[in-house]
Amino acid sequence: MSSTYGKNIQISIFGQSHSEAIGVTIDGLPAGIKIDLDQLQQFLDRRAPGKSKYATKRSEADMPEFLSGIVNNITCGAPLTAVIRNRDQRSKDYDHLKDCPRPGHADYTAHVKYKGFEDLRGGGHFSGRLTAPLCIAGGICKQILEQKRIYIQSTIVSIGGNEEHPYDEIEKAMETLDSVGGIIECTATGLPVGIGEPMFDGIENKIAQAVFAIPAVKGIEFGKGFEMAKLHGSETNDSFTYVENQVQTKTNYHGGILGGISSGMPVSFRVAVKPTPSISRKQQSISYAKKADQDLTIKGRHDPCIVPRALPCVESAAAIALYDLLLSALAKGEIREEYR
Numbered sequence: 001m002s003s004t005y006g007k008n009i010q011i012s013i014f015g016q017s018h019s020e021a022i023g024v025t026i027d028g029l030p031a032g033i034k035i036d037l038d039q040l041q042q043f044l045d046r047r048a049p050g051k052s053k054y055a056t057k058r059s060e061a062d063m064p065e066f067l068s069g070i071v072n073n074i075t076c077g078a079p080l081t082a083v084i085r086n087r088d089q090r091s092k093d094y095d096h097l098k099d100c101p102r103p104g105h106a107d108y109t110a111h112v113k114y115k116g117f118e119d120l121r122g123g124g125h126f127s128g129r130l131t132a133p134l135c136i137a138g139g140i141c142k143q144i145l146e147q148k149r150i151y152i153q154s155t156i157v158s159i160g161g162n163e164e165h166p167y168d169e170i171e172k173a174m175e176t177l178d179s180v181g182g183i184i185e186c187t188a189t190g191l192p193v194g195i196g197e198p199m200f201d202g203i204e205n206k207i208a209q210a211v212f213a214i215p216a217v218k219g220i221e222f223g224k225g226f227e228m229a230k231l232h233g234s235e236t237n238d239s240f241t242y243v244e245n246q247v248q249t250k251t252n253y254h255g256g257i258l259g260g261i262s263s264g265m266p267v268s269f270r271v272a273v274k275p276t277p278s279i280s281r282k283q284q285s286i287s288y289a290k291k292a293d294q295d296l297t298i299k300g301r302h303d304p305c306i307v308p309r310a311l312p313c314v315e316s317a318a319a320i321a322l323y324d325l326l327l328s329a330l331a332k333g334e335i336r337e338e339y340r
Contacts, residue, residue, distance in 0.1 A: 003125070005210060008327035011137045011320055013213075015083075017122030017129040023083035024133035026069070026140065028327075031077035033147075035070060035140055043139040046312040047131060049303075061087070064136050082136050086129075100285050100296050104277025111288075128215050128306060131313045138316020141323040148326075150190040152318050154311045157183040157270065170305045179276035181216070182307035186314045188256070188267040188322055193247075194334045195262040195325050202260020203267060206325055210317035211271055216306045219272035223255025238265075267322070273310055278302035 004012045008028055015022030041063065048062040062084055069080025097120045101107035106126040110118040118124055142152055159182035160169030166182065173180040196203040208220050228236050238249035249265055256267035278298050285296040303309065329335045 016124040017127035021083040027079040033075045141319040154186040177280040181275040193264040206321040224253040
């Protein structure tokens with residue numbers, strides 16, 4: 001299963017939603033980096049379930065247990081491995097899915113690919129629960145980037161198309177036993193010019209690959225993105241200018257990336273998050289055994305909207321991708337040593 005990412009640092013995520021634990025191994029972190037574990041926990045708490053009325057009622061502390069790679073809160077050069085114990089599973093809620101796949105989930109595709117041996121409980125390895133170890137790795141990379149004055153933050157643009165009062169759409173979805181999606185914008189500032197490669201290792205490529213590890217993500221655009229398709233070059237080209245002897249652009253329609261390489265302007269992208277597929281309404285599915293259509297009512301505890309909890313996940317994906325690319329540029333001597 002392809003659950004590994006990165007060239008200079010390798011992120012490997014393991015576990016299932018209802019397994020004993022979920023976790024991550026990060027190989028390649030330099031020794032001597034101090035990690036603020038309190039700050040990391042605060043970051044993980046933004047993603048954790050059971051923290052608001054808009055999130056699943058599954059109650060998990062999501063406190064990482066470090067097995068290796070860190071001594072006295074400082075990386076020691078060994079692979080860093082951390083696990084989060086699963087404490088509040090209700091596996092019986094998923095017994096009926098062995099014969100009846102959930103619409104919008106990976107139940108059917110996993111059933112075919114793994115020949116019936118897949119772990120269906122809570123979505124198994126396809127579950128959004130696996131974004132917790134993603135956020136461990138991303139939270140660590142985010143701290144390292146902040147030490148180099150590179151900052152990543154995200155905001156909710158809209159939920160259900162509502163930009164002014166996005167949470168109203170979650171309330172409506174909850175009242176009708178439905179779910180709703182939305183759009184998240186993420187920005188990275190302070191990135192030096194020259195990060196990234198043309199063709200397959202561009203910033204867009206690497207961020208997109210990491211972002212699509214978040215199960216609910218269905219689309220991504222950089223800068224003006226799809227809006228550019230409606231405009232002319234005279235409207236979308238960013239004019240260059242000098243500001244205090246530094247090259248900048250007057251606008252940032254390119255989203256801080258030209259030819260896959262950072263321009264020095266803020267890197268910005270937007271992510272489309274689909275509505276949570278687990279809804280309490282009756283849906284049509286099939287029965288494998290009967291080879292016939294069958295109604296399905298999903299049990300269990302689920303988010304009416306994943307967007308608020310996805311914010312740190314998107315930041316994590318960006319942090320992992322950008323730190324990996326930063327290390328590539330440092331290895332090639334393409335940027336100043338102060339970023340090491």
